[in-house]
Amino acid sequence: xxxxxxxxxxxxxxxxxxxxxxxxxxxxxxxxxxxxxxxxxxxxxxxxxxxxxxxxxxxxxxxxxxxxxxxxxxxxxxxxxxxxxxxxxxxxxxxxxxxxxxxxxxxxxxxxxxxxxxxxxxxxxxxxxxxxxxxxxxxxxxxxxxxxxxxxxxxxxxxxxxxxxxxxxxxxxxxxxxxxxxxxxxxxxxxxxxxxxxxxxxxxxxxxxxxxxxxxxxxxxxxxxxxxxxxxxxxxxxxxxxxxxxxxxxxxxxxxxxxxxxxxxxxxxxxxxxxxxxxxxxxxxxxxxxxxxxxxxxxxxxxxxxxxxxxxxxxxxxxxxxxxxxxxxxxxxxxxxxxxxxxxxxxxxxxxxxxxxxxxxxxxxxxxxxxxxxxxxxxxxxxxxxxxxxxxxxxxxxxxxxxxxxxxxxxxxxxxxxxxxxxxxxxxxxxxxxxxxxxxxxxxxxxxxxxxxxxxxxxxxxxxxxxxxxxxxxxxxxxxxxxxxxxxxxxxxxxxxxxxxxxxxxxxxxxxxxxxxxxxxxxxxxxxxxxxxxxxxxxxxxxxxxxxxxxxxxxxxxxxxxxxxxxxxxxxxxxxxxxxxxxxxxxxxxxxxxxxxxxxxxxxxxxxxxxxxxxxxxxxxxx
Numbered sequence: 068x069x070x071x072x073x074x075x076x077x078x079x080x081x082x083x084x085x086x087x088x089x090x091x092x093x094x095x096x097x098x099x100x101x102x103x104x105x106x107x108x109x110x111x112x113x114x115x116x117x118x119x120x121x122x123x124x125x126x127x128x129x130x131x132x133x134x135x136x137x138x139x140x141x142x143x144x145x146x147x148x149x150x151x152x153x154x155x156x157x158x159x160x161x162x163x164x165x166x167x168x169x170x171x172x173x174x175x176x177x178x179x180x181x182x183x184x185x186x187x188x189x190x191x192x193x194x195x196x197x198x199x200x201x202x203x204x205x206x207x208x209x210x211x212x213x214x215x216x217x218x219x220x221x222x223x224x225x226x227x228x229x230x231x232x233x234x235x236x237x238x239x240x241x242x243x244x245x246x247x248x249x250x251x252x253x254x255x256x257x258x259x260x261x262x263x264x265x266x267x268x269x270x271x272x273x274x275x276x277x278x279x280x281x282x283x284x285x286x287x288x289x290x291x292x293x294x295x296x297x298x299x300x301x302x303x304x305x306x307x308x309x310x311x312x313x314x315x316x317x318x319x320x321x322x323x324x325x326x327x328x329x330x331x332x333x334x335x336x337x338x339x340x341x342x343x344x345x346x347x348x349x350x351x352x353x354x355x356x357x358x359x360x361x362x363x364x365x366x367x368x369x370x371x372x373x374x375x376x377x378x379x380x381x382x383x384x385x386x387x388x389x390x391x392x393x394x395x396x397x398x399x400x401x402x403x404x405x406x407x408x409x410x411x412x413x414x415x416x417x418x419x420x421x422x423x424x425x426x427x428x429x430x431x432x433x434x435x436x437x438x439x440x441x442x443x444x445x446x447x448x449x450x451x452x453x454x455x456x457x458x459x460x461x462x463x464x465x466x467x468x469x470x471x472x473x474x475x476x477x478x479x480x481x482x483x484x485x486x487x488x489x490x491x492x493x494x495x496x497x498x499x500x501x502x503x504x505x506x507x508x509x510x511x512x513x514x515x516x517x518x519x520x521x522x523x524x525x526x527x528x529x530x531x532x533x534x535x536x537x538x539x540x541x542x543x544x545x546x547x548x549x550x551x552x553x554x555x556x557x558x559x560x561x562x563x564x565x566x567x568x569x570x571x572x573x574x575x576x577x578x579x580x581x582x583x584x585x586x587x588x589x590x591x592x593x594x595x596x597x598x599x600x601x602x603x604x605x606x607x608x609x610x611x612x613x614x615x616x617x618x619x620x621x622x623x624x625x626x627x628x629x630x631x632x633x634x635x636x637x638x639x640x641x642x643x644x645x646x647x648x649x650x651x652x653x654x655x656x657x658x659x660x661x662x663x664x665x666x667x668x669x670x671x672x673x674x675x676x677x678x679x680x681x682x683x684x685x686x687x688x689x690x
Contacts, residue, residue: 074104074124074125074127075103075104075125075126075127075128075129075252075255075259076103076104076106076122076125076128077105077106077128077252078107078108078113078116078128078129078130078134078135078138079105079106079107079108079131080107080108080113080130080133080134080224080225080226081107081109081242082107083240084131084149084242084243084248085105085106085107087242087243087248088105088248088252090245091245091248091249091252092105095249095252096252096256099256102256102259103252104125106121109226110133110134110225110226113130113138113141114137117137117138117141117142118141122138125144125259126144126258126262126263127145127146127147127255127258127259127262128142128144128147129148129251129252129255130146130148130149131148131149131151131180131224131243132176132177132224133176133177133180133200133201133202133226135148135149136177144262145255145258145262147254147255147258148251149247149251150243150247150250151176151180151181151243151247152247153184155243155244155247156174156184156222156241158241158242158244159222159241159242160193160222160239162239170219170220171193171194171196171219172193172196172218172219172220172221173195173196173197173210173213173218173220174195174196174197174198174222174223175197175198175199175200175209175210175221175223175224175227175231176200176223176224177199177200177201177224178199180223180241181198181199196213198218198221198227200226200227203226203230206226206230207230207234210227210230210231210234211234213236214235214236218236219236220236220237220238220239221237221238222238222239222240223238223241224240224241225240276294276296277296277297279298280298280366281298281360281361282296282298282301282303282341282359282360282361282362283295283296283298283358283359283360283361284296284299284315284318284358284359284361285348285356285357286315286356286359287355287356288355288356290314290315290316291312291313291315292310292312292314292315292318293356294311295307295310295311298361299361302336302337302363303320304337320336322334322343322345322361324345324357326345327345328346328347330344330345331343331344336361339363339364339365340363340364340365341361341363341364342362342363343359343360343361343362344360344362345357345358345359345360383443383445383483383487384444385430385431385432385435385440385488386431387428387431387432387435388431388432388435388436389403389406389407389433389435389436390432391428392425392428392429392432393573394567394570394573394574395573396566396567396568396570398562398566398567399570402429402559402560402561402562405559406429406432406436406559409557410432410433410434410436410437413437413528414528414557415509415529415531415554415557416433416530416556416557416558416559417494417530417531417532417537417554417555417556417557417558417559418533418558418559418560419532419534419537419559419560420560420561420562421534421563421608422534422607422608422610423564423609423677424562424563424609425561425610426532426561427446427490427532430488430530430532431444431490433488433530434487434488434528434530437488437528439486439488439528442484442486442488443483443484443485443488444487444489445480445487446489446490447460447461447480447489447491447492449491449492449493449494449501450492450493454498454501457501458500458501458504458517459477459479460479460480461479461480461481461504461505462479462504462514462515462516462517463477463478463480463481463514463516463517464476464479464519465517465518465519476518476519478516479514481514482514482523482525484525484527485525485527486526486527488530489527489528489530490531491530491531491532492531492532493532493533493534494532494533494537494554495533495534495535495537495540495546499547502546503547503550505550506549506550506553508525508527509553509554512524512525512526513525534681537551537555538551563605563608564605564611565605568601571597571601571612574609574612575592575597575616576592578616578617579592579620579628582616582617582620585617585621586621586623588626589623589626589627590627591626591627592627592628593627593628593630595629595630596627596628596629596632596633598630599630599633599634600615607677610677615633615636618636619632619633657671657682657685657686660674660675661686668683
């Protein structure tokens, strides 16, 4: 990309000054000559030059005396004055040969040029008088008056010297020294660089604001609109040209400079709903204005749908909501009320309860009720994976971390869940080494991939679940006490189905509705059948009830599930209970069912009415 060059225009009132400026540029700005352009124009020429737009495209103008004053009035860019020192005036006096006490010297020029020159009378053996002029006509009147009062010679700016000669008075133009020229050019180059950089930054910011998908409205401390991007033009149906500089109230909307910082408010504009956030602009502790971001509610919903679709495509979305947890018993209501409150925070949650009570559904409900709902939700069962595989799943690994590692490495679940929630099921089954690593994540909010040497910060809410008594495991030394206290901040107990038998009719109806495609002929269930279901022990909790309802939907012959259908569906369970009563040990039962199901854990767990991870744990314990 071509580097932008700042531009400095030097307007020299005299040929001598122009020549000196070019000399200073060549000597002191050799590598930056492209920054400068020098033109010759006195007071009369400068007005014409400025009127024709001769200064357009430049960042700074450099000039001297009255020409500098005039350009300052005509142009809207900075004008740097080449200062005239007493040394410059003294040099002009000596050049004119006027150094005797009998002579009276008039120093004429614009105020910015001759200020303080009367002090020369104290240094030189001659009388020096100031003749302050403000234009050609004024100069001629004052110079003629000076000549009448005995002024022998005029030293001054180009205009004064020219008019003095016209009036018959000897005159010499004051030339600025090279040091004064150098200082003026240095100051101009600095100002030009700052202005060009500010312009570049402003254009970048303007591009960002103009391309923003939200309406952006900025107001200053007086409540006047100072910025109005194209999206805001569409929202408010006004152009920036008729809005910028006007009071915010002219928009006739509910935009309020007193709105709390970053608070979300809903307003209605032209029959459409918008979400508004206000950010104060603070300079040195003082509020100097506000920036309003105006988002279309429909656009917010579209973006959220898009994000959730992307997460769903990757399997990183929670599909269950709090409303999906059916139950009106006192135990269920207390559990959901506590979960609703815990969803408002980011603190770690520990869910306890027997297998099959729906702990993961509750975790998903908490996530979907929290402010993290649009971010990822990931679940991992700590009992379902061997230690080395669980470690790589949770924390990820770098390229070459171990034999068989995927090329390029892999992100762990904590990284993938950044900004969202990770659900650690069966946390009591986590090996001791991983308990230590998990504790560090909870304390430091950072992970280190396997084989890596860099820390990755993560913002993740942890929800853990267990069907074991972690406090007893701490006493037994099989679970870290410090990890237990890190997990046991917010605690929810999932009641067993036996503790919420009053919910069985509602749960049954809900399950029948969800499984309607299994048997479209089934339209209901009799009260007697509900009574039989309520009387059962349900050691497998809701998961066992779900399995039973699936079996009933397939076995029932009529339009309603009857008590007889329930009893027939229980026959397989009674056969297993009978077998156990015939002294068949638990390990034998597991092996028999596994063999009959050709070691398919899913089908075997379903027959036993337990979760596959519970089956996996029993298999490990019976080896």
